[in-house]
Structures are given as structure tokens and as C-alpha cells.
Amino acid sequence: MTDASPHSDPQSSAADSAMMEAVTTTPEPDALPEPVRARLERVTHSVLVDTRSLEAVRRRFDDEQAASLGRYLAAAQSANTLRAYRSDWVAFTAWCGQEGRQALPADPVDVAVYLAAGADALREDEPARWALSPATLERKAAAIAAVHGANGLASPTRTEVVRMTLRGIRRRRRALPNRKRPVVLSTLETLLAERPPPGHPTGVARRRDALLLLTGFAGALRRSELAGLSLDDVAVDSDPTTGEPLLVVRLSATKTDQEARHAHQVALPRGRRPATCPVCAFAQWARVLEVHRDGGDPGVRALLEGQDPEETDPVHLCHTYTGTDLADGSARPLFPSVDRHGRIAARAMSGQAVGSLVKRYAERAGLDPKVFGGHSLRSGFATQAALGGASDREIMRQGRWTNARTVHGYIRTANPLEDNAVTRLGL
Known part of the structure; x- marks a missing residue:
């Protein structure tokens, strides 16, 4: 993620502020305007940074100090997380526009319905498969919570109706993680x-x-x-x-x-x-x-x-x-x-x-x-090392894993008979 310059063009800063205003209010019923979508994809600052707070810093201090604060606030999240949150926030505000709902602050019941609708959605190219996984829906809820928090608002995702909805989605959609096949x-x-x-x-x-x-x-x-x-x-x-x-x-x-x-x-x-x-x-x-x-x-x-x-x-x-x-x-x-x-x-x-x-x-x-x-x-x-007889401690060291259960999963995948009592049954 690129840091914003403390001496950025005032017109560009104004455009960014206008863009932020557009994505934190309810869009038109059809969807977000295309210029807003395009601008959102190119913007370098975080959707989680409260621009109104930065404006207060400019009034109390100066532009350079506000820009310095903004850079560090924007660096609080990884680039991948910010990219996902931007996309999730656009999707939520577009849905609110289509349904005539308010995105910020959002009503907890609206958020719960949004997540439930996402859980029921199927892929257009593969109607037999769900469009969104429970993990993706939880991330969407996290994005909604983060934008509310950045604007000093209580998160609707902490309410019981949203938490119970997510719990129900996880229970109804239990499935093994879609892990990629290892390259041994x-x-x-x-x-x-x-x-x-x-x-x-x-x-x-x-x-x-x-x-x-x-x-x-x-x-x-x-x-x-x-x-x-x-x-x-x-x-x-x-x-x-x-x-x-x-x-x-x-x-x-x-x-x-x-x-x-x-x-x-x-x-x-x-x-x-x-x-x-x-x-x-x-x-x-x-x-x-x-x-x-x-x-x-x-x-x-x-x-x-x-x-x-x-x-x-x-x-x-x-x-x-x-x-x-x-x-x-x-x-x-x-x-x-x-x-x-x-x-x-x-x-x-x-x-x-x-x-x-x-x-x-x-x-x-x-x-x-x-x-x-x-x-x-x-x-x-991890799988090849387990096949070669490496211990979980050795595998964890090279792979920087901190959870031994993750490594044990790879070891079981590599050799399901390793340290397994079934080998002692005498069959």
C-alpha cells in the first residue's frame, strides 16, 4: 500500500474525501456509481481511516502532521485486508441501496439479513455450489464493523441477532476447508x-x-x-x-x-x-x-x-x-x-x-x-518433511507455524498410519 504524500494535491485530497463520503453513505438504489467504484479501486488510503478526525487534526495542527498521522493509521491494516474490506464495503453499500436501507450506521437486522442472503446465494456458473463460504461472510461482517468503528459508531455486528446469524450459518454450512493439494x-x-x-x-x-x-x-x-x-x-x-x-x-x-x-x-x-x-x-x-x-x-x-x-x-x-x-x-x-x-x-x-x-x-x-x-x-x-520423518517441532520452525495442530494435520495427511493404534490390531 502506497503512503499518501504530505504535500498531495489539494484537488486530489478533495476528491478522495468526496469519494469517502460517497462510500460511507447510502448509494443510489441501483448500485454505486461507476466513477465511485473506479475511484475506490485506485485509492491508496484506508477505508478504515476517519477522514473527519484527520480534518480535525488539520484544524488543530497542520496539513503535514495530519498527513503523517494518516499514513500510520492507513498502515494499521495489511494491504490485502484493506483491499478485501474495500470490496466488502462496496458490496454492502450497494445492497443497502438496492434494498432502500441505510449503510452507515447500519441497522443490525439489516446486516443479519444481508449475511443470510449471502449464505443462501449460489454460484451462477455452478448452481450446485454456494457462492460465499462462512469465512467470507465473517470477513464481510468484520469489514462492516471496521468501517463503523472508524467512524466512531457502535458496530451492528456485536448485536445478538448478527452473532446468532453467523453462528447459524457456520452450523448449517459445516464443511471441511477447501485446502489446496500439496506439492510434494x-x-x-x-x-x-x-x-x-x-x-x-x-x-x-x-x-x-x-x-x-x-x-x-x-x-x-x-x-x-x-x-x-x-x-x-x-x-x-x-x-x-x-x-x-x-x-x-x-x-x-x-x-x-x-x-x-x-x-x-x-x-x-x-x-x-x-x-x-x-x-x-x-x-x-x-x-x-x-x-x-x-x-x-x-x-x-x-x-x-x-x-x-x-x-x-x-x-x-x-x-x-x-x-x-x-x-x-x-x-x-x-x-x-x-x-x-x-x-x-x-x-x-x-x-x-x-x-x-x-x-x-x-x-x-x-x-x-x-x-x-x-x-x-x-x-x-510440511507434507514432504513429514514423509521424510521430520518432527512437528522441526516442521514448525521452518514454516513459522505457531499452532502444532496445523502441523499435525499435515503429518496425518502424509502418513495416516503414523503413531496410529490401528497398526497394532493384528489384522
Whole structure:
């Protein structure tokens, strides 16, 4: 999420205030006006920040101090949460407009009816499936509560009618979580084999995706964590016991540590083979990025149109690799977007793009892309580690899990007979 400038254009600030006024009042009966929707998608400040309070700060202090306060208030929630809350608030205000109800402050019965209607909604493309899960409906209720709280209003979701409605939805719609299938080691090798061919322009994505898949798997990283990595976050080190090379990946904010209070580090050891070695993959990809920095797209073309050592000499590069000078504090994305012409963008891939990448390779391999996603790499680590005999403590350390029950679920999935009395029945 981009911070607002303390010296932003007054007309832009006025437009943002007008936009906020539009989404916190009841819209026209049909729906929110299209300009309001478009503006809401582009706005960088939080829908949870009370603009009237900030205006009071401007009157008591000055614009710069108000802008400083606004930036920190906007940073209180993650970008993903804010994006979801914006979408949820638009949907609720549009529904209120259609039903002739008031969105702010909302009547608790109106909120309960809105959630109940959402629970009964079916997918247009698949009428046999529900459109919204209980978890999504709970998030919608949280968004309504958050916007009310930001405006100094009592939350309608704390009333008994809303709480009982959500409880009833959970009881009526009991179902196992729709977990993505884990990418275990054999599946990972299958996905790696489906990368584009070497050479230019496909060799750019080939190298980037090798590192992404290996890092996500060995590091048990979430798709948002992968997308957020910069070259400054990765360092080449060595195992103090064996002297073998390894990568150390530093994570700042994570899903369970959004304020980055804990300095999470993830170690990625050398692989047994060059094709599954994260250090070799990093060396290969960093070389492409170095050439791109110094010679642009023509330089990358010249590099990849020559002899590619990844193909002509598939040996380990990691023993002599010492790192890259791209880790210079400029926060270059480790996984930038790459187009079909092999052009490397300055922006990083999104978390959604990471999930789509896994699905795309699964489909190429003849697997069902619907059951795979970005989380498949993280769950695949836990499942493969359990199959290899790792303890739950070891799995939790690498995956930064704090709840042992989550890890036990992966272990049961990997080997349902592990520590199970059924093996002693003598059948």
C-alpha cells in the first residue's frame, strides 16, 4: 500500500474525501456509481481511516502532521485486508441501496439479513455450489464493523441477532476447508520439468520460475511472502557444520507477524542435484537480473541466446557462488513480472500471480489446476518433511507455524498410519 504524500494535491485530497463520503453513505438504489467504484479501486488510503478526525487534526495542527498521522493509521491494516474490506464495503453499500436501507450506521437486522442472503446465494456458473463460504461472510461482517468503528459508531455486528446469524450459518454450512493439494517433491520435479524452454525469450521466465518454485517449497513460504521478497532479503551463506552453501532468506512482515516484530529467517540448503538446488537457481536468476541492469533487454537476449550452462553443463554452481551486488539496499524485487517477450518489469509479481503460476504448471503437467495454488508449495513442504520423518517441532520452525495442530494435520495427511493404534490390531 502506497503512503499518501504530505504535500498531495489539494484537488486530489478533495476528491478522495468526496469519494469517502460517497462510500460511507447510502448509494443510489441501483448500485454505486461507476466513477465511485473506479475511484475506490485506485485509492491508496484506508477505508478504515476517519477522514473527519484527520480534518480535525488539520484544524488543530497542520496539513503535514495530519498527513503523517494518516499514513500510520492507513498502515494499521495489511494491504490485502484493506483491499478485501474495500470490496466488502462496496458490496454492502450497494445492497443497502438496492434494498432502500441505510449503510452507515447500519441497522443490525439489516446486516443479519444481508449475511443470510449471502449464505443462501449460489454460484451462477455452478448452481450446485454456494457462492460465499462462512469465512467470507465473517470477513464481510468484520469489514462492516471496521468501517463503523472508524467512524466512531457502535458496530451492528456485536448485536445478538448478527452473532446468532453467523453462528447459524457456520452450523448449517459445516464443511471441511477447501485446502489446496500439496506439492510434494515428486510433484515439484514434475512442475519444474514443465518450465518454458531455454533460450530467449522463454529462458527468462524459466530461470525465475525455477527459483520461485524451489524457494516456495523449501522455504515453506506463503504466496504473499514470495511476492514481497527483494534481492536485499536474500544472502548467500554456508552451513557451519558441513561448509555447504545455502541461502538465508529474511522475511519482514508475514501473515502471522504483520508488524515484523520477529526477525524471521529461512534457510534454503544446497540441493542434491542442480535441478533442485535453490542456491544454483538463485545464481542463475541473479545473473539474468545483473545483465538486465547493465545491458537492458538486449543484454538479456545476448546472454540467453548463447550457450546456457543450465542446459549444456548441468553441474552445481553454488560452491563457487558468493552472491550478487544487486543486494544494494534498493529493494529490487526478487520475482519481478516477466512478459511473453522476456521483458523484465520493475514491479514485483503479485501474490495472485504466484498462485496462477503454480496452477499453470500443474495444468501443463496434466494435473487438475483447480486443486493447486500458491499455498500448495507451503503445504507441500510440511507434507514432504513429514514423509521424510521430520518432527512437528522441526516442521514448525521452518514454516513459522505457531499452532502444532496445523502441523499435525499435515503429518496425518502424509502418513495416516503414523503413531496410529490401528497398526497394532493384528489384522
